[in-house]
Amino acid sequence: MLKQTLKWSALALALSLPLAAEAHKMWLVPSATNVSGADPWVTVDAAVSNDLFYPDHMPVALDRVTVIAPDGQAVQPEHGVTGQYRSVFDVHLTQPGTYKVAVINGGLFANYELNGEKKRWRGDATELAKAIPAGAKNVDVSESINRVETFVTNGKPSDMALKPTGRGLELVPVTSFTDLAADEPATFQLLLDGKPAAGLKVVAIAGETRYRNAQEELDVTTGKDGKFSLKWPHAGMYWISASTQDDKASVKPAKQRRLSYAATLEVLPQ
Numbered sequence: 001m002l003k004q005t006l007k008w009s010a011l012a013l014a015l016s017l018p019l020a021a022e023a024h025k026m027w028l029v030p031s032a033t034n035v036s037g038a039d040p041w042v043t044v045d046a047a048v049s050n051d052l053f054y055p056d057h058m059p060v061a062l063d064r065v066t067v068i069a070p071d072g073q074a075v076q077p078e079h080g081v082t083g084q085y086r087s088v089f090d091v092h093l094t095q096p097g098t099y100k101v102a103v104i105n106g107g108l109f110a111n112y113e114l115n116g117e118k119k120r121w122r123g124d125a126t127e128l129a130k131a132i133p134a135g136a137k138n139v140d141v142s143e144s145i146n147r148v149e150t151f152v153t154n155g156k157p158s159d160m161a162l163k164p165t166g167r168g169l170e171l172v173p174v175t176s177f178t179d180l181a182a183d184e185p186a187t188f189q190l191l192l193d194g195k196p197a198a199g200l201k202v203v204a205i206a207g208e209t210r211y212r213n214a215q216e217e218l219d220v221t222t223g224k225d226g227k228f229s230l231k232w233p234h235a236g237m238y239w240i241s242a243s244t245q246d247d248k249a250s251v252k253p254a255k256q257r258r259l260s261y262a263a264t265l266e267v268l269p270q
Contacts, residue, residue: 026060026262027239028101028150029053030091033178033266035154040093042152044077044101047086051210052239053264055086060103062087068161070097070154077101097158098151098178105146108254112136125251142256143249145169150264153178166194169242169261174227180267187229189222190242192259196226200242204230207237232267239264 031043045053046060062080065087069075080089091099108128110121114136121131132139145168157176164170174187190197204218220228222242232238243260250257 024048024050024057025052025239025241026103026146026148027053027264028060028103028148029237029264030101030150030152030266033150033152035093035152040154042091042093044089044091044150045086046089046103049085052205052207053237054210057085059083059085059087062089064103064105065089066102066104067091068100068102070095070099070158070161072160072163091152093152093154096155098153098161098176100161101150101152103148106144108141108143108251110139110141112139128251139253141254142258143251143254144258144260146260148262151177164191164194168193169197169244169259170194171240171261171263177263177265180232180265181270182232182235182267183270185229185231187227189226190228190261191226192244193248196224197222197242197244198224198226200226200244202228202230202240202242204232204238204240206234207239235267235269237264237266 026048029045035042045055046065047055048058048060049056059082062077062082065077067075067077077089077091080087091101093099107123108125110128110132112119112132114133123131128141147168147170149171157178162172164172170191172189172191174189180186190200190202200222202220202222205215209215218230220230222228239262241260241262243258245256245258247255248257249255
């Protein structure tokens with residue numbers, strides 16, 4: 001029962017996060033983004049927090065975690081544990097190339113009035129019909145898709161695991177995700193349903209925000225081709241995010257669709 005409650009609490013929070021600088025942030029942080037050797041592993045922390053990257057709010061549900069291997073196939077994370085503030089799991093990097101670790105949430109939100117009182121509901125599309133009472137008025141339903149990712153390379157980078165699915169906001173590399181250096185520009189492309197996402201604001205924030213009085217975020221806007229560039233002021237782990245909304249909901253009677261994307265990238269010294 002506790003596990004199920006945690007799952008839906010994490011989902012509900014993730015779907016409601018506006019991904020703004022002042023909001024709670026969901027993140028995945030690997031122990032390393034570049035590894036080598038005969039039998040490499042990485043450990044990944046997964047949490048929702050106020051400060052990057054310090055777990056102080058709630059863990060991410062492990063059943064929402066997906067790991068894509070360099071051959072494009074899903075593999076199971078191992079040794080997963082969920083605590084009060086974070087979940088932790090291991091990834092065994094048995095293949096050479098780049099792995100994608102992701103948490104993907106999707107669902108519906110509904111606002112309505114019942115007997116003069118305002119009500120809210122969130123959950124899966126299959127539950128919507130039973131969740132909204134027959135006498136409800138002013139029903140407003142929206143769809144939400146939230147994607148949070150990080151990347152780890154064993155040896156030489158590869159692209160198979162990074163192929164977009166064509167659904168929601170997704171990030172593809174122009175500069176390799178795991179080959180970033182301070183004071184060097186990096187270019188990426190943001191996609192919306194597989195097509196260039198033009199004119200969207202992208203925010204990048206370095207970790208250890210608890211030791212700063214300001215977020216010190218980097219703000220850029222995607223071009224017509226969905227591409228944007230960032231020049232990292234210093235080495236460290238960075239959280240980048242973007243969000244948007246449109247009227248292309250895939251589930252009736254939802255009229256709006258809210259989409260968000262976030263990723264943790266490691267920037268190394270020159």
